[in-house]
Amino acid sequence: MVTRLRPTDSAAARVWDIAAQVPDPEVPVLTIEDLGVLRDATVTAGEVSVVLTPTYSGCPAIDQMRDDVTARLHEAGYARVRVTTTLSPAWTTDWMSEDGKRKLAAYGIAPPHVRSALGDGPVRLQLSIKCPRCHSPNTREVSRFGSTACKAHYECLACLEPFDYFKPH
The missing domain is CATH 3.30.300.130 (Fe-S cluster assembly (FSCA))
Structure with a gap:
């Protein structure tokens, strides 16, 4: 939060x-x-x-x-x-609002996953990027950079739609 x-x-x-x-x-x-x-x-x-x-x-x-x-x-x-x-x-x-993340998904861009620190250990990221259209986790990264450097380009293997993923950092 x-x-x-x-x-x-x-x-x-x-x-x-x-x-x-x-x-x-x-x-x-x-x-x-x-x-x-x-x-x-x-x-x-x-x-x-x-x-x-x-x-x-x-x-x-x-x-x-x-x-x-x-x-x-x-x-x-x-x-x-x-x-x-x-x-x-x-x-x-982490500074993005929850409302902003919902707006991204509605716009067709997968929002960044929440990062969670595990004590003094490393930060873990959720590895499964869900399609913002059909919500399938069956996706693959096409390119580390999407329409902007902040986003990666993905493809949904379930509905076959391309989409951007807002990379967490």
């Missing part, structure tokens, strides 16, 4: 709520809040500041996200807007 970082201060919470509605440019069914890349929102001395964490350091969508957040906040009446990115802590699929 991911702790939501929505600010408690009403001015910052309003900024967060506006930024939270920005869709992910690569998977437009998700918002940046669903994806977990929206990390902070503050208002200080008349300047609005939003912090985003890209899904990985070379994510090409982060520039579009920054532009879209800036545009939305300008449209909402904020004149001074600063959107920055941070790589620390690194983004993880």
Whole structure:
């Protein structure tokens, strides 16, 4: 379960709520809040500041996200807007909302499986990727990279449909 970082201060919470509605440019069914890349929102001395964490350091969508957040906040009446990115802590699929994972599946992309740490041992991943269409676990990886670097390309051997799988990290 991911702790939501929505600010408690009403001015910052309003900024967060506006930024939270920005869709992910690569998977437009998700918002940046669903994806977990929206990390902070503050208002200080008349300047609005939003912090985003890209899904990985070379994510090409982060520039579009920054532009879209800036545009939305300008449209909402904020004149001074600063959107920055941070790589620390690194983004993880654990930050995705459960609602976001449901939206991915409904959109035809298999959501990342929950990672679970076993004490001090290694992190284990569920190895069976279920088809988001027919829910069969009888699938195979076609390519480690799908339509974006965040996703792998799979094929369902039951219904024969291709699909992307959002890789956990």
